[in-house]
Amino acid sequence: MSEQGREIIVIGAGIGGLSAAIHLAAKGHRVHVLERQAQVGGKLNLIEKEGFAFDTGPSLITMPHVLRELFAVAGRRLEDYLELIPLEVTCRYFYRDGVVFNAWRDRELLAQEFARLNPGDGEAFRRFFEHARSIYEAAADPFLYHSLGSPLNIARTFWHYVLKGHESGAGADEPLSRRWRAVMAALSSRTLDQEVRRFFQDEHARQFFARYAxxxxxxxxxxxxxxxxxxxxxxxxxxxxxxxxxxxIARALEKLARELGVTLETNCEVKRIQVSERRKLTRLRPEVRGIVLADGRVLHCDAVVANSDVVTTHRQLLSPAVQKQATLRKLTKLEPSCSSFVLLLGTDKTYPDLEHHNIFFSDDYQAEFTDLFEKRVPIQNPTIYICATTRTDPTQAPPGCENLFILVNAPYLTEVIDWQREAPAYRERILDMLASYKQVDLSDLREHIVCEEILTPEDFWQKYGSNAGSIYGLSSNDRMAPFTRPGNCSPEVERLYFVGGSTHPGGGIPLVMLSGRIVAELVDACVNG
Structure with missing residues (x-):
């Protein structure tokens, strides 16, 4: 814990911002979180309507140890705040040719599913799992758990792993040659698709693993x-x-933060990050002084943690006097992640052939990503995701009803697509496609919709200020993406830090929580240095 706590302002109460606030408060700092929206959570949010509850962001928990460790940092038990429920079938996959594939929690049952597709792919799954484990052990330390250093620092981390394994003990029992192969696999120039094809013969299995991108x-x-x-x-x-x-999760993290003394304001918009003037003669960078709110208040602090999108923060919250055009050009060149088109449908009927998580695969997967990242138009033949949380938790809809979260990947915002014009017709296209799968009867879905909301990339931009309406910050399509993702420290302004999906280590609940831990360590070292 710090000998003397400092004043830290966190802009944004998304999961990354709340994680950073909890870590900082646990270190003894005085933390003030400012959230533009009426409730915390960022893109992990909630719409309640006519007795239906719809989660509007992430729908699956992975790496539960990261969540558990966050509560432990505060001296609390996760179980006193949240109830984690394991899903026996993580997801059910429906293919165009009639195949249904269950992704079982039990890995032996899952291996048998792969063997059912192709006799050799059951053993291929076991080999791929061990291969992926070795990559994780080699790459997790530099890419997930620590601040993104220079290429030289990353190379040193990998070299240390090859020689000794990690300090946590990961990989230490592996032969040196195996650790070396794991590092080479982590740094491979192959794509994920190419990697998967080295193991699996069946196209269903290949598409299954390709989806993880x-x-x-x-x-x-x-x-x-x-x-x-x-x-x-x-x-x-x-x-x-x-x-x-x-x-x-958002409710629990808000409660935990407040218990640790974090002050939190909602409906509170930050207009500017206040910094000292650039000191040209000494070549020192300007330094954070505080923030200016939309209501005119000026709050002073020792450091600012921006849970707002990195690109949006540079463009809108930093004064032109301290902006570096070279940095803005660099950030602008980084490709945003895809966005999404979402239907939230409350139905007065249940569809028992659906699992909690469901994927309806298209029959031309590569064409989808051509539409997304090359043509940047709505996917003509999309893969469709449906989450039906009532399968696990009936309290999320009225009795005998279903809350269906339906998502299709969509291109990030460009001037080409007007989503207000496109949304109604695209809705109809998705419902038509769902009705065409023979493994489950969704032909009467339209007739049973009793409440509905539509979210488009425009909503993600307007509500959360995410760059170009992206939902994961930046894509990782560039082969150097693990090295070029914006770091957690501002290159222009001292004591300005970034947390969340648009910065290192990336998007998704566990990674943005890890970014909160990384940032808290950086802030603590700086303000007490």
Whole structure:
């Protein structure tokens, strides 16, 4: 704990901002969180309507140890705040040719599913799992758990791993040659799709693993093979749901933060980050002084942690006097992640053939990503995701009803697409496509809709200020993305830090919580240095 706590302001009460606030408060700092929206959570949010509850953001918990560790930092038990429920079937997959594939929590049952598709792919799954585990052990330390250093620092981390394993003990029991191969696999120039094809013969299995690139808003045909660690972290611990809905995380973290003395204001918009003038003669960077609110208040502090999008923060919250055009150009060149088109449908009928999580795969997966990242138009033949939380938690809808969260990947915002004009017709297209799958009867879905909301990329921009309406910050399509993602410290302004999906280590609940831990360590070292 710090000998003397400092005043820290956190802009944004998303999961990353709340995580940073909890870590900082646990270190003895005085933390003030400012949230523009009426409730905390950021993109992990909630719409309640006519007795239906719809989580509007992340729908699956992976890496539950990260959540548990966050509560432990504050001297609390996760179980006193949240109830984690394991999903026996993490997701059910429906393919165009009639195949139904259950992604079982039990890895042996899952291996048998792969063997049912292709006799050799059951053993291929076991080999791929071990391969992905080795990549995770090699890459997790530099890419997930610590601030993104220079390429030289990352190289040193990898070299230390090859020689000794990690300080946590990960990989220490592996032969040196195996650790070396794991590092080479993590740094491979292959794409995720190419990596998967080295193991699996069946196209259903290949499409299953390719989908994991969408967990960070990217394309499996462009993202690097190191992201094989994404399916690993889901498969090793399985998927989880939280009793009462995913938004219960935001409620629990808000409660924990307040218990630690964090002050939190909602409906509170930050207009400017206040900094000292650039000191040209000494070549020192300007330094954070505080923030200016939309209501005219000026709050002084020792450091600012921005849970707002990194690109949006540089463009809108920093004065032109301290902005570096070179940095703005660099950030502008970084490709946003994809966005999403979402239907929230409350129905007066249940659809028992659906699992909690469901994927309806298209029959031309590569064409989807051409539409997304090359043409940047709504996908003509999309894969469709449906989450039916009532399968696990009936309290999320009236009795005998269903709350369906239906998501299709969508391109980030450009001037080409007018979503207000496109949304109604695209809704009809998605409902038509769902009705065409023969494995489950959704032909009468329209007739049973009793309440509805539509979210488009425009909503993600307007509500959360996410760059170009992206939902994962930046894509990882560039092979150097693990090295070029914006770091957690501002390159222009002393004592300005970044947390959340648009910065290191990336998007998704566990990673943004880890970014909160990383930032808290950086802030603590700086203000007490």
């Amino acid at each position: 969408t967990y960070n808003g990217s394309s499996p045909y462009q993202v690097a093979a190191v992201y094989s660690l994404i399916p690993y972290v889901e498969l090793v611990d399985g998927g989880w749901y939280l009793r009462g809905g995913m938004y219960s």
